Amino acid sequence: MVGGGQLARMTHQAAIALGVRFRLLSETVDSSAAQVVSDVSVGDVDDLTTLRAFAAGCDVITFDHEQVPTAHLRALEQDGYAVRPGPAALEHAQDKLLMRRRLSADGAPVPRWAEVSTVEDLTAFGERVGWPYVLKAARGGYDGRGVVVVPTVAEATAWMDGAVALGVPVLAEEKVAFTRELAAMVARSPSGQAVAYPVVETLQVDGICREVVAPAPGLGVARAVEAQRAALDIAGRLGVVGLLAVELFDTPEGVLVNELAMRPHNSGHWSIDGAVTSQFEQHLRAVLDWPLGTPSPTAPYSVMVNVLGGDLPEMHSAFRHVLARDPGLHVHVYGKDMKPGRKVGHVTVTGSDVDALLERARHAAAFLRGDIDE
Amino acid sequence: MVGGGQLARMTHQAAIALGVRFRLLSETVDSSAAQVVSDVSVGDVDDLTTLRAFAAGCDVITFDHEQVPTAHLRALEQDGYAVRPGPAALEHAQDKLLMRRRLSADGAPVPRWAEVSTVEDLTAFGERVGWPYVLKAARGGYDGRGVVVVPTVAEATAWMDGAVALGVPVLAEEKVAFTRELAAMVARSPSGQAVAYPVVETLQVDGICREVVAPAPGLGVARAVEAQRAALDIAGRLGVVGLLAVELFDTPEGVLVNELAMRPHNSGHWSIDGAVTSQFEQHLRAVLDWPLGTPSPTAPYSVMVNVLGGDLPEMHSAFRHVLARDPGLHVHVYGKDMKPGRKVGHVTVTGSDVDALLERARHAAAFLRGDIDE
Secondary structure, eight states: OBOOSHHHHHHHHHHHHHTOOOEEEESSTTSTTTTTOSEEEEOOTTOHHHHHHHHTTOSSBOBSSSOSOHHHHHHHHHTTOOBSSOHHHHHHHHOHHHHHHHHHHHTOOOOOEEEEOSHHHHHHHHHHHOSSEEEEESSSOOTTTTEEEESSHHHHHHHHHHHHHTTOOEEEEEOOOOSEEEEEEEEEOTTOOEEEOOOEEEEEETTEEEEEEESOTTOOHHHHHHHHHHHHHHHHHHTOOEEEEEEEEEETTEEEEEEEEOSOOGGGTTHHHHBSSOHHHHHHHHHTTOOOOOOOBSSSEEEEEEEEOOSOSOSHHHHHHHHHHOTTOEEEEOOOOOOTTOEEEEEEEEESOHHHHHHHHHHHHHHHHTSOOO | OBOOSHHHHHHHHHHHHHTOOOEEEESSTTSTTTTTOSEEEEOOTTOHHHHHHHHTTOSSBOBSSSOSOHHHHHHHHHHTOOBSSOHHHHHHHHOHHHHHHHHHHHTOOOOOEEEEOSHHHHHHHHHHHOSSEEEEESSSOOTTTTEEEESSHHHHHHHHHHHHHTTOOEEEEEOOOOSEEEEEEEEEOTTOOEEEOOOEEEEEETTEEEEEEESOTTOOHHHHHHHHHHHHHHHHHHTOOEEEEEEEEEETTEEEEEEEEOSOOGGGTTHHHHBSSOHHHHHHHHHTTOOOOOOOBSSSEEEEEEEEOOSOSOSHHHHHHHHHHOTTOEEEEOOOOOOTTOEEEEEEEEESOHHHHHHHHHHHHHHHHTSOOO
């Protein structure tokens, strides 16, 4: 796995059970994953020579994030390495413009959008969908970076010009009046087997995932199937191998695709403690072309709340209080320094009363980040 | 953790989630645990100098097995290291004679037993409990080694003399007419907090655990509480810190204590996939004096079947078939070479129909070891 973040850390846990020999290419010696993985190479994941040397020791290469340059992935694939997901699929998670073009061409449900590069483009799009609308950098953004809501053509122009000056294309999207955000996660293997996890509700604050409820409360079967079908359809059409997380807007008229991720995803962390097969085990099984596991939940509801870095210098002192208050809590710590707003862990609780689960998980996360002390 | 077996391997998985920095002292560079742990020292776990050097880098020392000499543990404790469980408790899991003396003195339910060192002892014990009965080496045995059923005084004498010649004391125990075997697992922290897992039924063949059903089917509440109380009582009286697994004989008159283990135990593997808090996480929480987690099951029943080495040189080819047949299976692979009779992995399934779960888990285990090919 390329990239030493918490997704690689948690994938290693799954690899241990499966007996999969897990090798990591980490940016640093003390990354979240490098702290716990036995077989670590440290190197620049943007450097093709480094990637080639790493790939030479692996049966299959997969990724903790989508930041490895597409051209390098194509080179590795041409060298004959098993790159999963392959660049032909992964580039749609790397480049929002490519993604929007492809999904529109395939008839997937998407918000109205346009590529924009001139003031005239911005004005025309505003006339078409109304103000404010959303601008997105085609590449390089995650956790809300590279996305802005613009209320006027002047602000839109300033932001667009900044991105274009960095050589990054910009697309405009309507600001969808969604009732809530959903995520549909599917896994697909090279041989085409696919499974769909229950559709979850996600709460994003400032573009960062804060909470996930699995399955999404009150979601009708028809809407759930609509979301799962959209995700399975995208996975099949793009030839995704591994996990595909489709972030969706839920609207009165139906779901609209917001973003794609082709890797274990924050919206699937609940599955470690709340599904028969966790997303991390599933990703390994998919990229290894092993039969996929049951994605069914093991409890009526699972609630996952992210722990973001806050005022506490470290989590340890709060940790015991949180465990003592709630012995049914699943705490996942990523081994990362506490920085404000940074994802440093998550908590999951499972049960049948969503409101009670939310209270428990929110309390634990708030306590761990130091927002409350009782 | 001292010892590089599969228990350390699975404890590392739990340590990753908790953010606990896990350091391993492994007998070899490629032990089951050393393959997956990032921070490994390789050395002789029976050597006090090695143990001291290892302990110096740890906040707490705990164990994958009970083979570390008691004298070394006492020396480490006298050095001021936090040895958990401490030697005063652990010696009762290391020495069956000490265990029997102590449990008898404490009034715990035990089979009739006697220390034996002469032919007269053997004869007298046979007259007291009848033939055949059981002889056990006080130290050094596990997975059925060091235990024999003797039908005559001649065979008893030969076996006893062999053990005594090796300097190992021998004890005789009645051959209990049990209806089944049970295991009661509890965890206890230094501050005295304790939790009890559901009592499980175990199936032993040739002294090796083959199957576990959690909770034990048809066990009445009174008998379950009797078993849990016995285990909690032993843990408290002996001052156990960490896990205590009490292997029990179920008889019409009540339960009798067979063996003790003070570490994660084969009878608790089901808890990884079938309990809110796995035994491995629980052991870490206990030895770190953190609040303990909920031991409740997450499904009506969990069935665990061990995969023993058989005729196949490796598990891999069978692995895909097993996963394809049963996508709800949890397979745990220990990374050990296949040797006949060796524990190389286990499978767990959860659900509500015990017979169906047993069929699924037994089939998978038999397929993985090569006993069947369809």
